[in-house]
Amino acid sequence: MADKQTMVVVAGSDAPENIYKAFIMATVGGGMDKEVIMFFTMSGLNAVKKGGAEKINMAGAPPLTELLSQAKELGVHLTACSLAMKVMGVSEDDLIDGVKPVGAAAALDHAFKSDLVLTF
Amino acid sequence: MEYDVSLDCRGLSCPMPILKASKKIKELEVGQVLEVLADDPGGEEDFPAWCEQTGHEFLGQEEEEDYLKFYIRKKA
Numbered sequence: 001m002a003d004k005q006t007m008v009v010v011a012g013s014d015a016p017e018n019i020y021k022a023f024i025m026a027t028v029g030g031g032m033d034k035e036v037i038m039f040f041t042m043s044g045l046n047a048v049k050k051g052g053a054e055k056i057n058m059a060g061a062p063p064l065t066e067l068l069s070q071a072k073e074l075g076v077h078l079t080a081c082s083l084a085m086k087v088m089g090v091s092e093d094d095l096i097d098g099v100k101p102v103g104a105a106a107a108l109d110h111a112f113k114s115d116l117v118l119t120f
Numbered sequence: 121m122e123y124d125v126s127l128d129c130r131g132l133s134c135p136m137p138i139l140k141a142s143k144k145i146k147e148l149e150v151g152q153v154l155e156v157l158a159d160d161p162g163g164e165e166d167f168p169a170w171c172e173q174t175g176h177e178f179l180g181q182e183e184e185e186d187y188l189k190f191y192i193r194k195k196a
Contacts, residue, residue: 028135031142032173062136070139 006035006114008107011044013120016058019047022120023067030074037114038071039107040099041081044120045090048078048099072098079107121182121191123155124148130187134162138170141192145176148194153179159187167192 007029011022022038029036046052053064071078078099085091085101092101111117127144129137137158145154156167164181167190171178179191 024135028138028170031135031139032170033142034173061133067135074139074142 004033004035005116006037006110007116007118008111008114009036009038010107010117010119011038011040011047012042014043014046014052014056016056016061016064018120019044019056019064020058020061020067022118023047023064023071025118025120026076027067027070027074030071030076035077036071036074037077037079037110039079039081039102039110041084041107043088045080045084045088048080048096049090049094050096052096068096079110081107121155121179121189122153123191124152126155126157129156129158129160131159133160134166137163138166141167141170142174145192145194150194150196152194154192154194156190156192157184157187158190163188163190 009022009026011019026036026038040048053068056064079102080099082101082103125148129140137160141156168178175195177193177195179193182189
């Protein structure tokens with residue numbers, strides 16, 4: 001498959017009902033062999049802080065840590081909003097390995113080039 | 121239906137059956153058939169949709185009393 005379809009998933013909240021939707025769609029997209037970029041902004045950033053996913057849970061759903069490790073295994077690209085990092089006082093060292101800080105222009109560039117953008 | 125590899129996803133809820141199937145099918149040779157046992161109510165729509173998006177061939181499903189068996193042929 002030379003031209004992989006691409007999808008961007010914006011995770012803008014750490015409320016379980018939002019962050020779970022973001023991770024489920026991103027991991028299944030990866031499982032469908034799509035190129036997936038997750039963009040964590042505002043409180044959604046908490047899911048990719050070290051120890052952050054452990055604090056978010058939803059009864060009856062798989063642990064968020066499991067979905068996060070599935071996402072990494074599937075090659076989902078994890079990006080973090082640099083402004084959210086600043087306003088929330090989160091340094092690069094506070095983020096789990098493999099999360100890339102990006103600005104709004106890079107996030108929009110990904111979105112314009114993708115086949116699908118989902119926002120949660 | 122005949123199959124080469126079977127994957128038991130009974131008791132798992134969405135999205136785990138699809139994630140486990142997408143991982144398992146990478147271990148198969150092109151042309152081999154994967155059987156997935158699942159009882160998540162979304163499976164009946166999910167496995168054909170996953171095949172539609174990945175290019176694998178959905179061969180059909182068989183019903184047992186409290187779960188379904190899905191058959192997928194791996195494509196290149």
